[in-house]
Amino acid sequence: MKYVLEKLVAEGTITDPKSPKGRLIQAAARLFRDKGYERTTVRDLAAEVGILSGSLFHHFKNKESILRAVMEEAILLNTESMKAALAEANTAEERVLALIKCELKSILGDTGAAMTVLVFEWRSLNEDSQKVILELRDIYEQLWLDALTEAKDEGLVVIDPFILRRLLTGALSWTVNWYDESGEMNLDQLARHALSLAIKSKV
Amino acid sequence: MKYVLEKLVAEGTITDPKSPKGRLIQAAARLFRDKGYERTTVRDLAAEVGILSGSLFHHFKNKESILRAVMEEAILLNTESMKAALAEANTAEERVLALIKCELKSILGDTGAAMTVLVFEWRSLNEDSQKVILELRDIYEQLWLDALTEAKDEGLVVIDPFILRRLLTGALSWTVNWYDESGEMNLDQLARHALSLAIKSKV
Amino acid sequence: MKYVLEKLVAEGTITDPKSPKGRLIQAAARLFRDKGYERTTVRDLAAEVGILSGSLFHHFKNKESILRAVMEEAILLNTESMKAALAEANTAEERVLALIKCELKSILGDTGAAMTVLVFEWRSLNEDSQKVILELRDIYEQLWLDALTEAKDEGLVVIDPFILRRLLTGALSWTVNWYDESGEMNLDQLARHALSLAIKSKV
Amino acid sequence: MKYVLEKLVAEGTITDPKSPKGRLIQAAARLFRDKGYERTTVRDLAAEVGILSGSLFHHFKNKESILRAVMEEAILLNTESMKAALAEANTAEERVLALIKCELKSILGDTGAAMTVLVFEWRSLNEDSQKVILELRDIYEQLWLDALTEAKDEGLVVIDPFILRRLLTGALSWTVNWYDESGEMNLDQLARHALSLAIKSKV
DNA sequence: AATGAATGAGTCTTCATTCAT
DNA sequence: TATGAATGAAGACTCATTCAT
Numbered sequence: 001m002k003y004v005l006e007k008l009v010a011e012g013t014i015t016d017p018k019s020p021k022g023r024l025i026q027a028a029a030r031l032f033r034d035k036g037y038e039r040t041t042v043r044d045l046a047a048e049v050g051i052l053s054g055s056l057f058h059h060f061k062n063k064e065s066i067l068r069a070v071m072e073e074a075i076l077l078n079t080e081s082m083k084a085a086l087a088e089a090n091t092a093e094e095r096v097l098a099l100i101k102c103e104l105k106s107i108l109g110d111t112g113a114a115m116t117v118l119v120f121e122w123r124s125l126n127e128d129s130q131k132v133i134l135e136l137r138d139i140y141e142q143l144w145l146d147a148l149t150e151a152k153d154e155g156l157v158v159i160d161p162f163i164l165r166r167l168l169t170g171a172l173s174w175t176v177n178w179y180d181e182s183g184e185m186n187l188d189q190l191a192r193h194a195l196s197l198a199i200k201s202k203v
Numbered sequence: 204m205k206y207v208l209e210k211l212v213a214e215g216t217i218t219d220p221k222s223p224k225g226r227l228i229q230a231a232a233r234l235f236r237d238k239g240y241e242r243t244t245v246r247d248l249a250a251e252v253g254i255l256s257g258s259l260f261h262h263f264k265n266k267e268s269i270l271r272a273v274m275e276e277a278i279l280l281n282t283e284s285m286k287a288a289l290a291e292a293n294t295a296e297e298r299v300l301a302l303i304k305c306e307l308k309s310i311l312g313d314t315g316a317a318m319t320v321l322v323f324e325w326r327s328l329n330e331d332s333q334k335v336i337l338e339l340r341d342i343y344e345q346l347w348l349d350a351l352t353e354a355k356d357e358g359l360v361v362i363d364p365f366i367l368r369r370l371l372t373g374a375l376s377w378t379v380n381w382y383d384e385s386g387e388m389n390l391d392q393l394a395r396h397a398l399s400l401a402i403k404s405k406v
Numbered sequence: 407m408k409y410v411l412e413k414l415v416a417e418g419t420i421t422d423p424k425s426p427k428g429r430l431i432q433a434a435a436r437l438f439r440d441k442g443y444e445r446t447t448v449r450d451l452a453a454e455v456g457i458l459s460g461s462l463f464h465h466f467k468n469k470e471s472i473l474r475a476v477m478e479e480a481i482l483l484n485t486e487s488m489k490a491a492l493a494e495a496n497t498a499e500e501r502v503l504a505l506i507k508c509e510l511k512s513i514l515g516d517t518g519a520a521m522t523v524l525v526f527e528w529r530s531l532n533e534d535s536q537k538v539i540l541e542l543r544d545i546y547e548q549l550w551l552d553a554l555t556e557a558k559d560e561g562l563v564v565i566d567p568f569i570l571r572r573l574l575t576g577a578l579s580w581t582v583n584w585y586d587e588s589g590e591m592n593l594d595q596l597a598r599h600a601l602s603l604a605i606k607s608k609v
Numbered sequence: 610m611k612y613v614l615e616k617l618v619a620e621g622t623i624t625d626p627k628s629p630k631g632r633l634i635q636a637a638a639r640l641f642r643d644k645g646y647e648r649t650t651v652r653d654l655a656a657e658v659g660i661l662s663g664s665l666f667h668h669f670k671n672k673e674s675i676l677r678a679v680m681e682e683a684i685l686l687n688t689e690s691m692k693a694a695l696a697e698a699n700t701a702e703e704r705v706l707a708l709i710k711c712e713l714k715s716i717l718g719d720t721g722a723a724m725t726v727l728v729f730e731w732r733s734l735n736e737d738s739q740k741v742i743l744e745l746r747d748i749y750e751q752l753w754l755d756a757l758t759e760a761k762d763e764g765l766v767v768i769d770p771f772i773l774r775r776l777l778t779g780a781l782s783w784t785v786n787w788y789d790e791s792g793e794m795n796l797d798q799l800a801r802h803a804l805s806l807a808i809k810s811k812v
Numbered sequence: 813a814a815t816g817a818a819t820g821a822g823t824c825t826t827c828a829t830t831c832a833t
Numbered sequence: 834t835a836t837g838a839a840t841g842a843a844g845a846c847t848c849a850t851t852c853a854t
Contacts, residue, residue, distance in 0.1 A: 020834095036326050038241035042828060054830080055835050063828065120323060123239050159396050163388075166381045167374040167400060174373020185366075193362050197370060197400040223817090245845060257847075258818050266845065426813095442732050444647035448849060460851080461814045469849065526729060529645050565802050569794075572787050573780040573806060580779020591772075599768050603776060603806040629838090651824060663826080664839050672824065 004080045014073040021059045024049050029070045029113035037067055037117070037124040067121060068129040074114030075136045078106040082143050092154050093199060095147045100198075101191045103172050108179055108187065116176055141165070148198075156199045168198055207283045217276040224262045227252050232273045232316035240270055240320070240327040270324060271332040277317030278339040281309040285346050295357050298350045299402060304394045306375050311382055311390065319379055344368070351401075359402045371401060410486045420479040427465045430455050435476045435519035443473055443523070443530040473527060474535040480520035481542045484512040488549050498560050501553045502605060507597045509578050514585055514593065522582055547571070554604075562605045574604060613689045623682040630668045633658050638679045638722035646676055646726070646733040676730060677738040683723030684745040687715040691752050701763050704756045705808060710800045712781050717788055717796065725785055750774070757807075765808045777807060 008014045015022040027048035031040045042063055046053040060066045085098040107115045118133075125133065148161035157164060171194060179190060211217045218225040230251035234243045245266055249256040263269045288301040310318045321336075328336065351364035360367060375397060382393060414420045421428040433454035437446045448469055452459040466472045491504040513521045524539075531539065554567035563570060577600060585596060617623045624631040636657035640649045651672055655662040669675045694707040716724045727742075734742065757770035766773060781803060788799060 034326075036241065038239065039326075041826085051834095052836055053828085054837060057829070058834055123237075123242070159399060163393075163396055166377065167397065170377020170380075171370040171374040171400075174369065174376065177373075178369045190366075193366055194370065196362060244843085254817095255819055256845085257820060260846065261817060440732075442647065444645065445732075447847085457813090458815055459849080460816060463850070464813055529643075529648075565805060569799075569802055572783065573803065576783020576786075577776040577780040580775065580782065583779075584775045596772075599772055600776065602768060650822085660838095661840060662824085663841060666825070667838060 004084050005077060008077060008080055014076055015069070020049065020051075024056070024059060025066070025069050025073060026113075028066050029074070029111075029117055032067065032070065032117045032121055033113040037121040064124070064126060064129065067117070067124055068133070070114050071118045071121075071125070071129075071133050072136065074106070074111045074118060075133065075140055077111060078102070078115075079136070079140045079143070081106065082140070086143065086147070092147070092151045093156060093195075096151050096156075096199060097191060097195050099144055099147055100168070100172065100194050101188070104175060104187055104191055104194070107173060107176050108181060112176060115173070119173055151199060158200065164198060168194070171197065207287050208280060211280060211283055217279055218272070223252065223254075227259070227262060227269070228272050228276060229316075231269045232277070232314075232320055235270065235273065235324055236316040236319045240324040267327070267329060267332065270320070270327055271336070273317050274321045274324075274328070274332075274336050275339065277309070277314045277321060278336065278343055280314060281305070281318075282339070282343045282346070284309065285343070289346065289350070295350070295354045296359060296398075296402060299354050299359075300394060300398050302347055302350055303371070303375065303397050303401075304391070307378060307390055307394055307397070310376060310379050311384060315379060318376070322376055354402060361403065367401060371397070374400065410490055411483060414483060414486055420482055421475070426455065426457075430462070430465060430472070431475050431479060432519075434472045435480070435517075435523055438473065438476065438523045438527055439519040443527040470530070470532060470535065473523070473530055474539070476520050477524045477527075477531070477535075477539050478542065480512070480517045480524060481539065481546055483517060484508070484521075485542070485546045485549070487512070488546070492549065492553070498553065498557045499562060499601075499605060502557055502562075503597060503601050505550055505553055506574070506578065506600050506604075507594070510581065510593055510597055510600070513579060513582050514587060518582060521579070525579055557605060564606065570604060574600070577603065613693050614686060617686060617689055623685055624678070629658065629660075633665070633668060633675070634678050634682060635722075637675045638683070638720075638726055641676065641679065641730055642722040642725045646730040673733070673735055673738065676726070676733055677742070679723050680727045680730075680734070680738075680742050681745065683715070683720045683727060684742065684749055686720060687711070687724075688745070688749045688752070690715065691749070695752065695756070701756070701760045702765060702804075702808060705760050705765075706800060706804050708753055708756055709777070709781065709803050709807075710797070713784065713796055713800055713803070716782060716785050717790060721785060724782070728782055760808060767809065773807060777803065780806065 005014075005017075009016045015025060017023065017026055024045065028040075028045055031044055031048060035044070041053075042056050043053045045066065046056050056066075060069070082099060082102045085102045086095055089095040089098040106112070122130070144165050145161055148157060148165055151157045152161050175190065179185075181187065185193075208217075208220075212219045218228055220226065220229055227248065231243075231248055234247055234251060238247070244256075245259055246256045248266075248269065249259050259269075263272070285302060285305045288305045289298055292298040292301040309315070325333070347368050348364055351360060351368055354360045355364050378393065382388075384390065388396075411420075411423075415422045421431060423429065423432055430451065434446075434451055437450055437454060441450070447459075448462050449459045451469075451472065452462050462472075466475070488505060488508045491508045492501055495501040495504040512518070528536070550571050551567055554563060554571055557563045558567050581596065585591075587593065591599075614623075614626075618625045624634055626632065626635055633654065637649075637654055640653055640657060644653070650662075651665055652662045654672075654675065655665050665675075669678070691708060691711045694711045695704055698704040698707040715721070731739070753774050754770060757766060757774055760766045761770050784799065788794075790796065794802075
């Protein structure tokens, strides 16, 4: 899975997380999640990576473009991760489970901060940025819709895939507010619980 | 159901929505949802109810206390509505459905803006306010837990009620982002879809 | 000495300190001294006498006129007290001592707050008010100058009465910052110390 | 005497009066004296040194810290000046005279505005700042007390040095309200008049 | 006389952004 | 690239004053 990140960095699709700019994006994701975009000052951001606020504007045009980068790179990375995971799954049910796991990982793992920001700070994006992110989001969502439609065709799912996806989106993204990875339920188990909501399988 | 609101107003538990202060709370809920708490200025709030910004501070100590009132009154009202709905349900399954309907109404109906604010602007609340709201929230959540535990005992639910509630919380609150009441699915149908995720009934 | 106050109240020269308006003036003197004129709000003033801020403006045209009343009445009262004290003194030295005592009483006694305000909040007075107070002050100061000039003529004082008065003004008014009436030095002793600075007598 | 200032600037104890920050402190002293701390806006301050109000907060955390700097630097400078003056005096009487001259210079000369502010705006300082200034003041006052005690021991002074100092403090600081350096009495003569109040010498 | 909601100008302070070095 | 002083618009909040009741 690490390959995905490396590949995207090599391609130039996303910023190397070890570069100054990459570290800034990561710090921003964390700060925006913890304090909110509006309450995070460019001074906070700069301090987090050890530069002064003025220097930030050598990397980004303005504050909003940092927010956009946070969101953009998170989606790009997670879309690619999903494709990789789907490629290794063999049945419809496996594919849905793979997507659930992948989404949970993106929400609860390294890109968690960015994913939370994606949900919570959407309004802070200007219209142009929203449009760009929305397009990326569509690609991502299409992977889900394809898998759920397949499951429906096989009788694993009873309700409309479109509605199911939306109920699942909420259920999964909300986990960030309660799931504790150091608790007794691991991420795989959580994924199976979620799957049990979505699918009537023999599990 | 209107009785619930009237009763609470009469008690003095929540502000009369037709009073200046009540209209301010409603306007604030809408504005905070649409623009975010930080991006909403006190001038915006005042303009919305036709007063000047300084006059706001006759009703509320500061901006944050408006946010708190929005959240507080929404929870109080919805808790009471839930109790009323539960009182009319006769079986465990009916009770779960009643709760789902009630929560959907609170999210998609009149208090929808306030409920969204409750989720999205939590961080803008100071610690004291958070504590107060958290206590109100506990009362509300206990109603859910009781109903789901009962359903589990009757074999209608397979996963831990605690986890189920949390998955449902996410699924239901997310509806605000996609459900269109003027579409072909009415709120009752949406509630039944959601119920089908939670419960293995003969439905 | 109480007669002086009663006489002035009876004449209508100063406000009865037991009337609402009179209590307001006294409260204002205290508040203006303790917090400063600017930092004292009309709400503070109103609260101190148990009314609401709006009601204040039935007694006084505006905040500044309260300040002016505080100063005006303090000078009027103290001027009258001085005249009474001078009338009872028989020698030049006694007269100077009488003035010192009288001024110390005005600074350290009931009108102390007002006298402090007179010194510290002078700039908060508008030009017209300043002119009015200045005229009252001139009358008061003439009493001093007459007594010191007489003492000079008798050889009790060596330096220019004008300069001496000014040095004394500072020395006496500053006592408000350090003199403690519950300490071991009483006001009479303090007055004699001050006299010893001013006069070369056989004391 | 100029050496004292230069030394303190070199040490970093006080701000260079020619630096932007130093000019701000001087302008603040003047403005605070003339209009009062509360009535002086940060815009006034900024305008006085030719910057915009926002830029002020690069030099000072807030308005109050400007007030504190005004007071702090004035005391530090005057304490040092006093030490230098004392070092050049040879008798007890000379030392008292040196202190009087020094204090008059501080009140009527370059630091006059700051010294006035020190007296008149004390209440506008927050508790912490008051504590800091009070400690500096103690050092300064000890120099006075030592000199007066010595004079008392030599029989030049009859009253308690502590009380004498306080009477003198008032007399000297009040000069700011009346002494006119362009008048016929120069500062040396004024100092001798003040000395004559304090000391029974052969003068 | 008293009330108290409303006014609206004014305050300090914050902060993204710029730019000469 | 980095700095950091300066900008200037905008924000929350305060407060003396007014006025209908």
